[in-house]
Amino acid sequence: TQLLEQSPQFLSIQEGENLTVYCNSSSVFSSLQWYRQEPGEGPVLLVTVVTGGEVKKLKRLTFQFGDARKDSSLHITAAQPGDTGLYLCAGSSAAGNKLTFGGGTRVLVKP
C-alpha cells in the first residue's frame, strides 16, 4: 500500500512569513500533485510535478519533487491571508485518476 505523509498537520503564521509543507513517501510515484482546498469546496489543483528534482514556481509558491520521486515540498514566500486553506499532496503511480492523497496540512495565515 502506498502512503503519503504530510507534515506538519497544522501551521499558523503571520502575514509576510514564509512556510514549507512536506510530503514524504517510501514509494516512488510517477507524478505528484499539490491541491488547495477551502472550506465547503473541493480541492483545486495547483501544480503537477513529474521529473525527479523538478522545481516549479507559481507566483509566491515553489514546488519541488525529490530526486527519487518519493517526496515533495511546497514553499510559500511572504504568505498572505488568501493562502489560508488545506494543502494536499497526491501521488499517481499509473495512468488514470487513482490518486493517493496525503493527510493534508491546514495553513492559517493571520493578518
Add this chain to the structure above:
Amino acid sequence: KAGVTQTPRYLIKTRGQQVTLSCSPISGHRSVSWYQQTPGQGLQFLFEYFSETQRNKGNFPGRFSGRQFSNSRSEMNVSTLELGDSALYLCASSFTVATNEKLFFGSGTQLSVL
C-alpha cells in the same frame, strides 16, 4: 464552462438506509472518479469510470458502488449505511485518463449518517 456539479449538496440519512449521489462532469470530460473525505482518513479513492466502464476501484466494501451513463454523468450508491460512512463525497472529472491529466473536483456531497 460550468464546473463539476454534485447533487445533493447535503444529505442526512439513518443507519441501514441507502443513498445515491450524483455527479455531472465538465462538458466534454469522459472520466469521472469518486473520493471519500473524512477527518480521520483524509481523501480516499473509491472508483473511476471512463466511457461507462469502471477502470479502477479502491479498497471499499461492496456496499459502495457506482456507474456512469452514456452522457458521462455518474452516480454512486451506498447501501446499508453505517455511521462511519458519514463523509464528504467528492467527484472529479477529467478529459481522458492519460497520465497527469488535470482533475477538476466538484464541491462535494456532505453525507451525515445518524
